[in-house]
Amino acid sequence: MSIDVTNVSKNFNTFKALDNINLNIQSGELVALLGPSGCGKTTLLRIIAGLETPDSGTIVFHGEDVSSHDVRDRKVGFVFQHYALFRHMTVFDNVAFGLRMKPKGERPNETTIKKKVHDLLDLVQLDWLADRYPEQLSGGQRQRIALARALAVEPKVLLLDEPFGALDAKVRKELRRWLARLHEEVHLTSVFVTHDQEEAMEVADRIVVMNKGVVEQIGSPGEVYDKPASDFVYHFLGDANELQTETGQQLLFRPHEVSLSRLELSGYLAGEVRDIRPLGAITRVTLKLPGHEQLIEAEVAKDHQSLAGLVRGETLFIKPNDNAISAVGQPA
Numbered sequence: 313m314s315i316d317v318t319n320v321s322k323n324f325n326t327f328k329a330l331d332n333i334n335l336n337i338q339s340g341e342l343v344a345l346l347g348p349s350g351c352g353k354t355t356l357l358r359i360i361a362g363l364e365t366p367d368s369g370t371i372v373f374h375g376e377d378v379s380s381h382d383v384r385d386r387k388v389g390f391v392f393q394h395y396a397l398f399r400h401m402t403v404f405d406n407v408a409f410g411l412r413m414k415p416k417g418e419r420p421n422e423t424t425i426k427k428k429v430h431d432l433l434d435l436v437q438l439d440w441l442a443d444r445y446p447e448q449l450s451g452g453q454r455q456r457i458a459l460a461r462a463l464a465v466e467p468k469v470l471l472l473d474e475p476f477g478a479l480d481a482k483v484r485k486e487l488r489r490w491l492a493r494l495h496e497e498v499h500l501t502s503v504f505v506t507h508d509q510e511e512a513m514e515v516a517d518r519i520v521v522m523n524k525g526v527v528e529q530i531g532s533p534g535e536v537y538d539k540p541a542s543d544f545v546y547h548f549l550g551d552a553n554e555l556q557t558e559t560g561q562q563l564l565f566r567p568h569e570v571s572l573s574r575l576e577l578s579g580y581l582a583g584e585v586r587d588i589r590p591l592g593a594i595t596r597v598t599l600k601l602p603g604h605e606q607l608i609e610a611e612v613a614k615d616h617q618s619l620a621g622l623v624r625g626e627t628l629f630i631k632p633n634d635n636a637i638s639a640v641g642q643p644a
């Protein structure tokens with residue numbers, strides 16, 4: 313099921329939450345809507361779902377204009393950050409709920425429901441929890457059950473709004489990998505809202521970077537990271553250093569896009585080591601360059617020779633790599 317969003321705008325009183333959004337999602341794609349808080353991600357998701365009406369523009373599902381269709385007729389599945397499972401129902405009954413609520417003519421019999429629920433619980437790898445109640449599950453397990461419940465009614469589109477937002481960092485990381493693998497298996501057209509760029513990069517086929525109600529860029533994770541369409545995209549997708557060169561050029565580069573040396577080399581700048589922070593496989597060194605107010609962060613492999621025995625206060629020499637950019641989209 314493809315989704316076409318065309319010229320969609322939405323105001324809340326005088327506030328422009330979405331300003332002429334255009335977006336084509338292909339069948340089976342997992343697309344992330346990524347942007348800072350308040351940029352309009354959830355509003356766009358709700359408009360796709362039919363929970364919110366746009367002031368102008370259309371939503372087309374697989375060639376059919378569904379703009380005036382009710383949320384129930386759009387056949388979308390949801391998973392939200394705080395997706396309340398029914399507390400008084402077992403995991404099994406929660407997943408079966410949507411099937412049992414179907415109109416009589418479409419409702420499967422109990423034997424079919426039983427098989428389907430167990431298949432779904434297998435898919436989310438939690439069949440062993442079928443008889444438990446939601447309060448006996450961890451947060452991560454609950455979200456996987458919420459996903460199984462959303463999938464039970466065979467939605468044509470799956471919409472996820474910060475589904476792992478309330479979980480701790482480690483569980484979040486596990487679950488997003490798990491979701492990416494699950495999507496490989498199921499291939500359901502899915503739209504995933506997140507403000508976490510790492511999450512979007514890891515899960516999505518394509519990322520829609522949003523800011524203040526507009527789309528800044530749409531592209532694969534590699535495209536938006538390596539060829540940012542604007543300063544905003546560059547800064548939103550990762551840490552950035554800014555450095556004014558002697559010729560007055562403003563250089564932008566990521567902490568890992570540097571060469572470091574203990575010895576003075578041609579083209580390198582001297583900096584005083586302010587901090588040395590081991591971060592697992594890499595180490596981050598913070599440098600103060602004379603005449604530059606902003607500190608520079610450099611990240612190198614933890615066994616990099618420039619780090620051997622290095623202490624704060626020493627001098628290191630640094631050179632931004634050739635892929636540093638002077639203005640977004642143009643090599644320096």
Ligand SMILES: Nc1ncnc2c1ncn2[C@@H]1O[C@H](COP(=O)(O)OP(=O)(O)OP(=O)(O)O)[C@@H](O)[C@H]1O
Nearest residue numbers: 324327329347348349350351352353354355356507
């Ligand atoms: N029902 C509403 N009435 C008035 N303003 C609203 C309403 N819903 C959303 N907004 C405003 O529209 C803007 C976009 O909100 P939205 O929830 O889409 O942002 P978001 O990108 O999903 O943010 P977050 O990541 O914080 O959830 C915000 O400034 C919000 O305050």
